[in-house]
Amino acid sequence: MKPKHYDVFVIGSGIAGQTTAEYCAKHGKSVAVADDREFGGTCANRGCDPKKVLMQFADICHHIDNLQGLGIDEKPKINWKDVQKFKKQFTQDVPVNTEKNLKTIGIDLYHQSPKFIDENTIEVEGERVTADYFVIATGRVPRLLHFKGAQFLGTSDDVLNLKKVPKSAVFIGSGYVGMEMAYLLSSLGSKVTVIDQGTHALSQFDAFLTEKLVKSLEQRGITFIFEAQVENIESLRKNLKVTYISKGEEHSIKARKVFNSAGRIPATERLQINNANIDANGDGIAVNSFLQSVSNPKVYACGDVASFGVPLTPLSGLQGHIVGKNIVEGNTKETKDRLVPSVVFTQPNIAMVGLSEDEAKSRYKNIKVYKGDASDWFSSKKINEDTYAYIIITNARTEEIVGGQLLSSHGNETINLLSLAIHQGLTVSEFQSLIFTYPSFTNDLKYMLSD
Ligand SMILES: Cc1cc2nc3c(=O)[nH]c(=O)nc-3n(C[C@H](O)[C@H](O)[C@H](O)COP(=O)(O)OP(=O)(O)OC[C@H]3O[C@@H](n4cnc5c(N)ncnc54)[C@H](O)[C@@H]3O)c2cc1C
Numbered sequence: 001m002k003p004k005h006y007d008v009f010v011i012g013s014g015i016a017g018q019t020t021a022e023y024c025a026k027h028g029k030s031v032a033v034a035d036d037r038e039f040g041g042t043c044a045n046r047g048c049d050p051k052k053v054l055m056q057f058a059d060i061c062h063h064i065d066n067l068q069g070l071g072i073d074e075k076p077k078i079n080w081k082d083v084q085k086f087k088k089q090f091t092q093d094v095p096v097n098t099e100k101n102l103k104t105i106g107i108d109l110y111h112q113s114p115k116f117i118d119e120n121t122i123e124v125e126g127e128r129v130t131a132d133y134f135v136i137a138t139g140r141v142p143r144l145l146h147f148k149g150a151q152f153l154g155t156s157d158d159v160l161n162l163k164k165v166p167k168s169a170v171f172i173g174s175g176y177v178g179m180e181m182a183y184l185l186s187s188l189g190s191k192v193t194v195i196d197q198g199t200h201a202l203s204q205f206d207a208f209l210t211e212k213l214v215k216s217l218e219q220r221g222i223t224f225i226f227e228a229q230v231e232n233i234e235s236l237r238k239n240l241k242v243t244y245i246s247k248g249e250e251h252s253i254k255a256r257k258v259f260n261s262a263g264r265i266p267a268t269e270r271l272q273i274n275n276a277n278i279d280a281n282g283d284g285i286a287v288n289s290f291l292q293s294v295s296n297p298k299v300y301a302c303g304d305v306a307s308f309g310v311p312l313t314p315l316s317g318l319q320g321h322i323v324g325k326n327i328v329e330g331n332t333k334e335t336k337d338r339l340v341p342s343v344v345f346t347q348p349n350i351a352m353v354g355l356s357e358d359e360a361k362s363r364y365k366n367i368k369v370y371k372g373d374a375s376d377w378f379s380s381k382k383i384n385e386d387t388y389a390y391i392i393i394t395n396a397r398t399e400e401i402v403g404g405q406l407l408s409s410h411g412n413e414t415i416n417l418l419s420l421a422i423h424q425g426l427t428v429s430e431f432q433s434l435i436f437t438y439p440s441f442t443n444d445l446k447y448m449l450s451d
């Protein structure tokens with residue numbers, strides 16, 4: 001039988017895959033999308049969105065803790081069942097609505113992982129399918145850990161769906177996922193321990209800020225263990241027992257739940273990409289600046305699974321659009337190094353944009369670094385928050401702002417202003433000539449840029 005043929009076959013229905021598929025379908029291409037989990041991808045179903053709904057309850061507890069005895073007498077009682085119900089309002093319709101939207105514009109849907117048979121053919125749902133172009137948009141999945149008892153580990157999906165807040169929890173990994181989830185459960189009353197093999201949490205950020213964040217979370221009850229290797233997990237009657245090696249010695253800790261937050265790797269394993277001559281490395285599918293596979297020009301990749309840029313939602317959507325355009329119009333749109341702000345939604349938030357101090361040093365002859373502790377500033381004192389700090393980096397010759405990192409209660413919002421400043425090439429004096437609302441965390445940025 002002749003295989004079914006599409007102009008474009010997209011694998012993955014997250015923000016990246018959806019954006020490419022919609023663009024191609026709306027420009028007259030015959031399109032199919034395959035996904036073997038809930039349609040709609042990580043961010044909407046089991047990432048950014050549900051996480052933020054849950055985290056606002058942790059934030060309320062955090063802020064109330066700060067103001068306890070200063071006008072607030074009692075802590076609120078969080079009804080976790082209701083919180084989960086509220087969260088579901090945001091997630092439960094995502095798969096159905098995503099499928100409906102895609103079908104409405106004529107896209108065929110498959111609910112299985114395809115396998116490449118050769119450079120032109122995949123097998124999916126028992127059919128052989130060919131396409132002019134294949135788009136790999138499969139995102140990332142948790143890195144598997146291989147010690148005895150690893151089967152007892154939960155993932156971020158499990159944290160988001162917890163039926164109750166566990167009495168105690170261990171997170172293995174202190175990156176974005178580990179720090180946010182540890183903060184979430186700890187703020188809601190869980191006794192949390194974070195174990196990392198590295199020397200610092202959140203290695204993407206400046207240690208000047210991450211050390212302050214860790215200290216603040218420690219003061220609120222989270223235990224951090226760095227430079228430690230988990231050896232095994234054993235299931236006891238109520239608890240899990242985690243055994244780890246630290247400084248050459250064996251230790252153990254018991255907790256109700258243990259989660260793997262040791263990083264996420266490109267989801268390529270089940271696709272059998274070798275059959276289609278598609279090169280990949282640890283960062284994902286190897287692509288050129290058009291997001292086209294370097295080894296098979298019939299294949300594009302976008303979003304977290306592509307080896308270009310950081311694994312974040314806004315960039316994944318943008319890449320999906322670029323791939324759509326390049327398929328419809330021929331390779332016309334190159335992806336370039338974008339200014340991508342990011343934030344870890346602990347309280348305080350830690351956020352960054354642009355160049356780090358080391359990156360700026362290697363790019364410019366002279367840089368100027370505005371760096372300090374702002375915990376005694378009014379913005380912080382009025383909410384009785386003891387952790388507030390910043391680093392802003394400028395090119396000393398031109399005075400242009402080139403990077404910034406904020407450890408701030410409102411860092412998730414104010415970082416966007418630094419992003420705008422960098423994008424527009426604003427100098428320190430131009431930034432300081434702007435008028436912002438007062439008192440505000442935004443206005444503080446001007447003080448941060450004072451000598
Ligand atoms: C807990 C958590 C919180 C996050 N919070 C944020 C945040 O606050 N802000 C932010 O910007 N980013 C956040 N991220 C990252 C963000 O979710 C991703 O960057 C984004 O979802 C990437 O989009 P994507 O389309 O590339 O991949 P995904 O959204 O992961 O979509 C990939 C799709 O491909 C499917 N798939 C995978 N393998 C196959 C296969 N073999 N066959 C068929 N289908 C397959 C998957 O089921 C999935 O639906 C978070 C991630 C996690 C895990």
Ligand SMILES: NC(=O)c1ccc[n+]([C@@H]2O[C@H](COP(=O)([O-])OP(=O)(O)OC[C@H]3O[C@@H](n4cnc5c(N)ncnc54)[C@H](O)[C@@H]3O)[C@@H](O)[C@H]2O)c1
Pocket residue numbers: 145172173174175176177178180195196197198200201202203228229230261262263264310311312342343344345
């Ligand atoms: N707020 C957000 O925007 C947000 C939230 C979650 C995830 N994300 C995205 O997802 C990406 C992945 O985040 P992540 O937290 O999964 O990974 P990560 O790479 O940020 O952190 C992984 C951590 O696990 C540690 N680790 C690795 N192997 C270990 C082991 N065997 N034992 C102990 N520790 C180990 C690493 O040292 C590191 O600190 C982020 O880079 C980000 O782009 C973003």
